[in-house]
Amino acid sequence: xxxxxxxxxxxxxxxxxxxxGAGAIVAAVLAxxxxxxxxxxxxxxxxxxxxxxxxxxxxxxxxxxxxxMWKPWLLLLLFVNPTSAISWGTGILTLFTIFSMLYAxxxxxxxxxxxxxxxxxxxxxxxxxxxxxxxxxLVITGICTAGYTAVLLGVLRAIPFWHxxxxxxxxxxxxxxxxxxxxxxxxxxxxxxxDSMHKIETTHFYLIVLEILLLAGMFFIAMQGVPEMQFSAKxxxxxxxxxxxxxxxxxLGLLVPAVVxxxxxxxxxxxxxxxxxxxxxxxxxxxxxxxxxxVHAGVYTQKFTDYIQ
Amino acid sequence: MKxxxxxxxxxxxxxxCKACMVACKAEWEVxxxxxxxxxxxxxxxxxxxxxxxxxxPHQCNHCDDAxxxxxxxxxxxxxxxxxxxxxxxxxxxxxKYCIVSCPYDxxxxxxxxxVAEKCTFCLPRIAEGLxxxxxxxxxxxxxxxxxxxxxxxxxxxxxxxxxxxHYKVWKLRQDLGTRPNIYYIQK
Ligand code: SF4
Ligand code: SF4
Numbered sequence: 001x002x003x004x005x006x007x008x009x010x011x012x013x014x015x016x017x018x019x020x021g022a023g024a025i026v027a028a029v030l031a032x033x034x035x036x037x038x039x040x041x042x043x044x045x046x047x048x049x050x051x052x053x054x055x056x057x058x059x060x061x062x063x064x065x066x067x068x069m070w071k072p073w074l075l076l077l078l079f080v081n082p083t084s085a086i087s088w089g090t091g092i093l094t095l096f097t098i099f100s101m102l103y104a105x106x107x108x109x110x111x112x113x114x115x116x117x118x119x120x121x122x123x124x125x126x127x128x129x130x131x132x133x134x135x136x137x138l139v140i141t142g143i144c145t146a147g148y149t150a151v152l153l154g155v156l157r158a159i160p161f162w163h164x165x166x167x168x169x170x171x172x173x174x175x176x177x178x179x180x181x182x183x184x185x186x187x188x189x190x191x192x193x194x195d196s197m198h199k200i201e202t203t204h205f206y207l208i209v210l211e212i213l214l215l216a217g218m219f220f221i222a223m224q225g226v227p228e229m230q231f232s233a234k235x236x237x238x239x240x241x242x243x244x245x246x247x248x249x250x251x252l253g254l255l256v257p258a259v260v261x262x263x264x265x266x267x268x269x270x271x272x273x274x275x276x277x278x279x280x281x282x283x284x285x286x287x288x289x290x291x292x293x294x295v296h297a298g299v300y301t302q303k304f305t306d307y308i309q
Numbered sequence: 310m311k312x313x314x315x316x317x318x319x320x321x322x323x324x325x326c327k328a329c330m331v332a333c334k335a336e337w338e339v340x341x342x343x344x345x346x347x348x349x350x351x352x353x354x355x356x357x358x359x360x361x362x363x364x365x366p367h368q369c370n371h372c373d374d375a376x377x378x379x380x381x382x383x384x385x386x387x388x389x390x391x392x393x394x395x396x397x398x399x400x401x402x403x404x405k406y407c408i409v410s411c412p413y414d415x416x417x418x419x420x421x422x423x424v425a426e427k428c429t430f431c432l433p434r435i436a437e438g439l440x441x442x443x444x445x446x447x448x449x450x451x452x453x454x455x456x457x458x459x460x461x462x463x464x465x466x467x468x469x470x471x472x473x474x475h476y477k478v479w480k481l482r483q484d485l486g487t488r489p490n491i492y493y494i495q496k
Contacts, residue, residue, distance in 0.1 A: 066403020
């Protein structure tokens with residue numbers, strides 16, 4: 001069995017940051033649709049990280065490209081092949097970046113800095129950023145961005161562990177969960193209000209539980225899968241990535257936050273300040289390791305001597 | 310009729326001397342730690358009296374339905390009229406997506422050039438009427454290269470012969486739908 005080594009940690013960072021940025025915006029827009037006034041601090045915090053994190057993620061992809069630095073004009077060609085998932089992703093990410101920028105300008109009241117040429121620009125920007133269709137476009141392109149990061153891997157038949165439908169669902173859930181964490185941290189640092197974020201916290205708790213269940217399900221299925229898939233799964237469960245998998249992803253990234261948030265749910269713990277930031281950061285750490293481990297556990301279809309009878 | 314290049318390996322002639330790997334490397338200045346063609350070794354059937362070692366050459370299969378071509382965002386990877394799957398290094402952006410998409414692990418990243426690289430069936434050599442370097446070098450005559458659309462080519466004759474004599478003929482991982490163009494023959 002041969003582990004793929006072409007996609008390395010740069011790609012994992014790209015998938016992770018694109019997920020956090022998109023997840024934060026999707027969570028914020030849903031909160032916005034529900035009750036804008038109440039969740040304004042959360043919406044603002046998510047707007048601060050949404051577009052920038054996706055852009056930083058794209059930057060990691062860019063420096064990973066063999067030719068990104070030498071022939072940047074080739075990036076235009078990333079759009080040209082309709083059968084390539086990278087081309088779909090480039091389109092989706094471009095749209096999402098533009099929409100989330102407009103949304104951030106509106107939420108953070110930045111349009112006033114564009115007051116020239118007769119003042120029509122701020123009105124236009126706010127009109128677009130605050131419109132109902134923009135919210136829907138953000139939800140759609142945001143979910144597509146988060147899901148795409150897994151579809152990118154999932155379309156590859158060459159690596160059975162990636163070639164599974166559960167992956168995009170897992171990545172969308174993880175993106176939303178890490179997006180909420182990112183926004184909660186920024187809110188705590190910069191926009192703290194006394195408003196209760198209870199509904200968001202509850203949602204966050206259930207997302208983490210769902211992620212644990214889905215991950216467990218994925219492993220049960222992978223262990224019954226083709227040999228390459230089993231090999232990938234075992235490399236995480238008791239092979240070369242086992243320590244990172246159990247300690248960082250499962251324990252620190254999922255179980256600890258799940259227990260802490262469960263205590264919060266039942267009212268036995270009230271998280272705020274440094275403690276909140278710490279546990280939300282654990283979720284982010286788990287989110288990164290989820291991508292990192294899935295990328296690295298990819299094993300090519302079986303070597304061929306096994307096919308000689 | 311259009312040309313369609315393919316290669317066959319008569320696998321039971323391979324002695325794992327790796328001359329093909331060296332010839333390919335010398336011909337194309339392949340980076341130090343990489344090879345465009347490999348020899349896999351395997352033992353089968355495991356732990357029995359008849360257990361024996363097998364040597365299996367492999368390289369790019371120049372698939373008819375090549376995933377590396379499908380996933381390449383810039384269309385740098387493409388399938389030529391004559392069946393050869395090629396990489397246009399001028400427009401390859403070095404995203405490595407083709408590398409992870411190939412079920413045969415036939416591609417690698419050339420760190421010096423920043424692009425994806427793989428076997429080209431020795432395109433410049435065959436344009437001059439020469440055989441690929443690995444074919445010329447192989448001391449066991451394992452490798453047979455040619456145009457399978459030409460009934461008089463050596464490879465067509467070999468495949469006909471294999472069919473009449475009921476030799477075992479197969480391609481790698483046909484279940485994946487890539488329609489490879491490397492034939493494995495066991496006499
Ligand atoms: S063997 Fe791999 S690199 Fe060669 S054509 Fe097929 S998929 Fe592409
Ligand atoms: S590395 Fe080059 S040839 Fe391969 S998919 Fe990317 S752009 Fe295409």
